[in-house]
Amino acid sequence: MKKIAITGSMGMLGQTLVKNLKGFELIPLTIENCDITQGCEVEKAFVQFRPDVVIHCAAMTAVDLCESKQFDAWKINAFGTINVARAANLIGAKLISISTDYVFDGALDRPYHEYDQPNGGINIYANSKWAAEQAVRSHCPNHLIARVSWLYGSHGPSFVHTMLRLADGTRTCLKVVNDQVGNPTSTKAVSDALQQILMHPELVGTVHLTCEGEASWYDFARKIFEIKKINQKVVPCTSDEYPTPAKRPKNSRLDKLVLRESGIHQMPHWEDALREFLLR
Structure with a gap:
């Protein structure tokens, strides 16, 4: 049975993967048994467990906190990923590294596909995750x-x-902000996609795993309350009216070009995934 190690296994996506991935021997890694900021620890864990695949979920994802704790953001997201990538390569494991739409600055007037060139984004979180992508490729x-x-x-x-x-x-x-648009995506939808991708080791490079369809945060909020039958009034506002420490891209839409080309998996529509999540 193929062995799958999951860094950040106690995070939101990591916990979903541990619960939902089937047909593999799963190795949940946490900061206690594999601190990704310590290269020797990562190498020791990988050599000990010998996973065939590493799904790298561990990251500092609190976008605003990354602005005030920049050293931690770089240490975890960039240098931590260097350690994971080197250790995976050392033992001959495939690395599936989770990244973000934030590597794009959001200036395009269409969804970004996998062959568009990222520019590092517009905040510290984005920059550190773009550095992480480069580390994986290197x-x-x-x-x-x-x-x-x-x-x-x-x-x-x-x-x-x-x-x-x-x-x-x-x-x-x-x-709720109405001038930022993206693809609301459930961890279950990502987990289902990775379940299929793990059966196709030939798929390498970059892939987008967001739900189909698009929404603003305002649209997203209204749909949450509609599905849950909550009578809550929601008023649209601009990003300027709701300032945050970290800038957000206006366009976070991701096109699933590689998934369509490969025919491996189709992502669900975001409204369907949200309904499944809220009514489970």
């Missing part, structure tokens, strides 16, 4: 970089969890 030739966006899952934290928490009956309305 240090582990047998790799697949899987970009996701607007992720939510059972264990949170996520936009879905925040909206449900804020809709507690104490607010007459919620203001």
